Amino acid sequence: MRTVTTPIIPTHQTFAKVKAPHELHLEAICVFVAIGFFLDQDTYWKDKVVLAPASYHDIDDQGFLICSKPWFRWHSTPSISDFTEALEAYSDLFEDIIAKQSKGKQVILPLSGGLDSRTQAVALHRLKREVFSYSYEFQQGYPETKIARKIAEVCDFEFEGYTIPKGYLWSVLDRLFELNGGYSDFTSPRQMAVVDYLEGKGEVFSLGHWGDVLFDSMQLPSLSEGEQVEVLMSKLLKRGGPELAQSLWQHWGLSGEFMDYFRSRISALLSKINIENTNAKLRTFKSLYWAPRWTTVNLSVFGSLAPITLPFYDDAMCQFICSLPENMLSNRKLQIAYIKHKMPELAKISWQNHRPFHLYNYNLNRVPYNLPYRGLKKIQRIMTTLTGKPYVQRNWELQFLGDANRVHLLKHINGDRFFEFIPKDIVLAYCDTFYKNKALEHAHPINMLLVLSQFYKYQIHG
Structure with missing residues (x-):
């Protein structure tokens, strides 16, 4: 047996096995699709977890997690007033x-x-x-x-x-x-x-x-835990993510509705944080699960x-x-x-x-003092667009938009093997919508489909 100590915010993910069926963790994958990362200790598999931060973990010789014990808990106990x-x-x-x-x-x-x-x-x-x-x-x-x-x-x-x-x-x-x-x-x-x-x-x-x-602080007033859950959900969910997650949830025949499951997960994780101040509590949530x-x-x-x-x-x-x-x-x-x-x-x-x-x-940086700069930047963006070279603000615009990128993308996510995992009608519907002037609304789902295609290629078929 060995003991692994994880930092308060780990610089890498450390995996361990748990006693569970070696099956895809479909609920966790739906969450991943919705927010862009896995929650808590979830992975793609039911029998594989990521070790929690700020804890001691006992792991046996076969790599199975025996038990975990926190060595640090986030708190908000101000001791400096000046x-x-x-x-x-x-x-x-x-x-x-x-x-x-x-x-x-x-x-x-x-x-x-x-x-x-x-x-x-x-x-x-x-x-x-x-x-x-x-x-x-x-x-x-x-x-x-x-x-x-x-x-x-x-x-x-x-x-x-x-x-x-x-x-x-x-x-x-x-x-x-x-x-x-x-x-x-x-x-x-x-x-x-x-x-x-x-x-x-x-x-x-x-x-x-x-x-x-x-x-920094989110500068929120004192909120109830239910209100805090809603704030976190609004921060976590990516544009188009919940819709794709719900489509997969239904396809895989998972019980209930995705958003109900997601809300219950966020609520359960938040309830474990024993901090009264709303802003400190939400910062802690992000540091525990987002970072x-x-x-x-x-x-x-x-x-x-x-x-x-x-x-x-x-x-x-x-x-x-x-x-x-x-x-x-x-x-x-x-x-x-x-x-x-x-x-x-x-x-x-x-x-x-x-x-x-x-x-x-x-x-x-407020009206009217920033109006000259804002006006200049708007003119520059318009001039760039008029030259036939759209102003780029996000990396996915450079990697997904355009005919050449479309060919590469479809090569990776448009295939019978991947359709064994994600239904063809879902994949093609998102691709079609993305390339029909709906790019911003569907960029995140396209990103997730590409990730899932690579996962299926390497982790399922090897």
Whole structure:
């Protein structure tokens, strides 16, 4: 027997066997189709589970899970009441984590126009680490690399900008399935388009995932548990996902209705979280079930090149969050204050979510102050469309739209073998609707059908 200890937010999924029939877990697959990731410990199979976070797990010599016991439970017990004290504590903790994770190593830092990677840039610059930084943008999309390049220049980091090209997915699809196991869609991890360019660029990745969740608040009033369930459902369910899930639910003859099952699952998981504050409770739900089963899944793409580190996943950072009152976690206050205090030059660079404003004046991102910029961007998008090159905002637009992409997509999901798993009429109906000017409404179902086709190809037929 061996004991496996999982972190508060695991950086990879760890699987174990349980005593159950070796059958497809159809209810779990329907949930996956609806929200884009598996809930709790679910997998494709009834006799296979993912080990829960923040727990000790006893596993026997045959790989069966014997028992699990939590070593940490999320809580909300604020012990810091002064913002200056909180900022100092956050600064010290964050820089200590970054220092330990990057000591003696050349760092690969993905940069964006947001706050998480910018805070990492501050710490790495202050620690005088050798950093290779990069960013990417969509072909025919917003030039995201502009902000990242400015951040790198101020920090004196080496920098390269990349473009996510149209149709790259089809040449890396099999490799991506090997990396994420079909536990995520294939267009969200757009880093797959540039990962080969990063070979040999450094010894460790410093990744900023989950900072935006930990250091912000949904700013909701106090809600009943039933109301919280409805909020979570609205956040989790993807456009077109519940409809596809219900179609499969009916086809497989599962009892009741999909939405009733899904609501009961969310309610049961939420009821286990013993936190009174609505916002802290929902943040905890996301950190328990969303981060490990969606965000974590595609970290394997980075991990295929070099070891990964995630300062916001760190156990000490998660525990620190539990000590802060909700008002200090709203509106990214701590991260903004950290950047402004430690490296004001970076605070003066545009914040992508509030462009063209920066951390000193983003409060002006409202009418009438933002009208000139919004008007200019609208004109640019119209001009791009008039040239016959539509403005691209999402990766699936580059990978699924157009005649060449359609041929590749149909090659993967339009086949008799796959129709053994997902009925032909469902598959073709979604494809037809997607390509008849209903792309936005059906992009998620198309993504899920592609994932299920790869799963069936490799896990069922081998």
